[in-house]
Amino acid sequence: MRLKIGTAVLAASLALAGCSASATASAPASSGSAAAGQTIRILAEGGGVGLQKGIAEQFTKDTGIKVEFVEVPYADVHDKLAADISTGAGSYDLATIDVIWMTEFGPTLANLDDVMTPEVTADLPAALVADAKFEDHFIGMPQWANAEILFYRTDLFSDAKEQKAFKAEFGYDLVPPTNWQQYRDVAKFFNRPKDKLYGTAVKGAVETEWLAYVLQAGSPSVVLDSSGGVIIDDANHVKALEEYIAPYCTDKVGPDPATTDWAAAQNLFYQGQSAMMLFWAHAYRMTPDDSKVNGKVGVAPMIAGPGGIAAIPGPWYNVVPNDSPHPDLAKQYITYAYDHNVMGIDAPLGLAARTSAYEQFQDKAGYEAFKPLLTTLNAPATTGRPMNVHWQQITDEVLTPSVQKALTCKVSPQDVLTEAKSKIEAILKQ
Numbered sequence: 001m002r003l004k005i006g007t008a009v010l011a012a013s014l015a016l017a018g019c020s021a022s023a024t025a026s027a028p029a030s031s032g033s034a035a036a037g038q039t040i041r042i043l044a045e046g047g048g049v050g051l052q053k054g055i056a057e058q059f060t061k062d063t064g065i066k067v068e069f070v071e072v073p074y075a076d077v078h079d080k081l082a083a084d085i086s087t088g089a090g091s092y093d094l095a096t097i098d099v100i101w102m103t104e105f106g107p108t109l110a111n112l113d114d115v116m117t118p119e120v121t122a123d124l125p126a127a128l129v130a131d132a133k134f135e136d137h138f139i140g141m142p143q144w145a146n147a148e149i150l151f152y153r154t155d156l157f158s159d160a161k162e163q164k165a166f167k168a169e170f171g172y173d174l175v176p177p178t179n180w181q182q183y184r185d186v187a188k189f190f191n192r193p194k195d196k197l198y199g200t201a202v203k204g205a206v207e208t209e210w211l212a213y214v215l216q217a218g219s220p221s222v223v224l225d226s227s228g229g230v231i232i233d234d235a236n237h238v239k240a241l242e243e244y245i246a247p248y249c250t251d252k253v254g255p256d257p258a259t260t261d262w263a264a265a266q267n268l269f270y271q272g273q274s275a276m277m278l279f280w281a282h283a284y285r286m287t288p289d290d291s292k293v294n295g296k297v298g299v300a301p302m303i304a305g306p307g308g309i310a311a312i313p314g315p316w317y318n319v320v321p322n323d324s325p326h327p328d329l330a331k332q333y334i335t336y337a338y339d340h341n342v343m344g345i346d347a348p349l350g351l352a353a354r355t356s357a358y359e360q361f362q363d364k365a366g367y368e369a370f371k372p373l374l375t376t377l378n379a380p381a382t383t384g385r386p387m388n389v390h391w392q393q394i395t396d397e398v399l400t401p402s403v404q405k406a407l408t409c410k411v412s413p414q415d416v417l418t419e420a421k422s423k424i425e426a427i428l429k430q
Contacts, residue, residue: 036064040093040329043070045077048096051144051344051351052337059336065329090323094330096143099131099315103387106134110320110327113138115335123354125377128315131384140317141334144344144351147311148212149372151269152176152276154298156190176300180243183303184251190275191253198274201265202248204257204407207399208312209278213240215381216305224386230424233417241406241413249409257407284369285350299368301375310381390427398423
């Protein structure tokens with residue numbers, strides 16, 4: 001999934017304020033006073049600007065170094081950075097990029113080993129640390145991260161009549177589900193289309209959620225193994241796809257998944273038409289005031305399979321191009337942004353990367369999503385997508401269409417993934 005912070009689902013008017021978290025990164029040698037009056041340029045999309053604007057303003061106050069954001073749409077971050085690097089123009093001192101581009105840009109990005117110290121990495125989820133590397137060297141500092149968690153209707157789950165009826169039917173208490181079977185049971189129980197209520201909505205227009213199921217099934221990676229071999233048709237992937245489509249194909253739960261993407265699933269939940277949804281944790285604080293579920297939303301960690309809780313995280317990284325005009329100042333900003341990472345939580349989008357940043361807020365009213373988010377991000381099975389230069393092509397041409405094909409309920413998951421393997425192998429040979 002491309003986590004487009006600027007889309008309709010995630011859009012917000014961003015303003016930042018806050019305090020720094022405890023651990024600090026090692027600042028580069030150049031001093032702020034010596035560089036006062038100079039300007040660094042950061043290429044970023046709207047969310048990247050919003051989540052860092054307050055940090056940048058404070059950075060300027062503390063160091064005298066000015067920060068200029070070059071704000072562009074999501075896809076243009078990739079295209080403009082690629083064009084700038086290919087021409088050697090050196091237009092940007094640093095950029096804030098999606099994790100899926102890290103491998104593609106890896107050879108052209110500065111080594112950040114001196115910034116990503118053991119103290120720094122200890123305060124970051126392991127999956128974010130792993131994805132910050134290219135060829136055993138750190139090339140990015142995570143600025144924020146997100147993961148899917150479980151959202152549920154507290155008004156339905158706490159209703160005494162619903163609790164009694166559920167226990168009579170399934171033999172155990174109605175609670176937020178923690179595993180695949182419970183998720184299906186609860187989804188079936190609340191699926192009442194005649195009452196304009198679905199148990200959940202299976203997403204057919206995206207691939208990320210199914211990949212989380214693959215990790216939950218016990219696979220150490222998704223689609224590709226650690227050597228780059230295609231494993232999409234193995235037992236874990238097949239089992240995960242069987243479970244992913246089961247609520248719709250077997251249990252007859254939810255609307256038609258063919259057109260159900262992130263926005264559709266979120267809107268259905270906000271309109272009070274689904275009892276549960278698996279969704280990115282940031283959405284908890286963005287529930288509209290006029291939503292039918294406002295004040296009735298509960299959250300829990302992502303569901304688990306045989307391999308435990310797992311999700312595909314959605315981090316973004318600050319990186320320094322090799323042709324950065326001011327690489328030392330860029331590193332100075334990156335370390336400052338890490339030290340003040342908690343400021344991003346006060347933005348409407350409310351995201352950070354550091355564990356300690358989320359922990360500062362997790363017990364405060366209105367931030368109830370942070371504990372399940374941290375549980376999910378730090379789950380041992382949570383793993384990033386393969387760091388492969390063809391990943392976006394594989395996603396667009398194979399993964400999403402494969403999920404859609406499986407959700408026609410006419411082709412077996414094994415056959416779907418056998419075909420997918422051949423297509424991915426062809427892409428990798430390009």
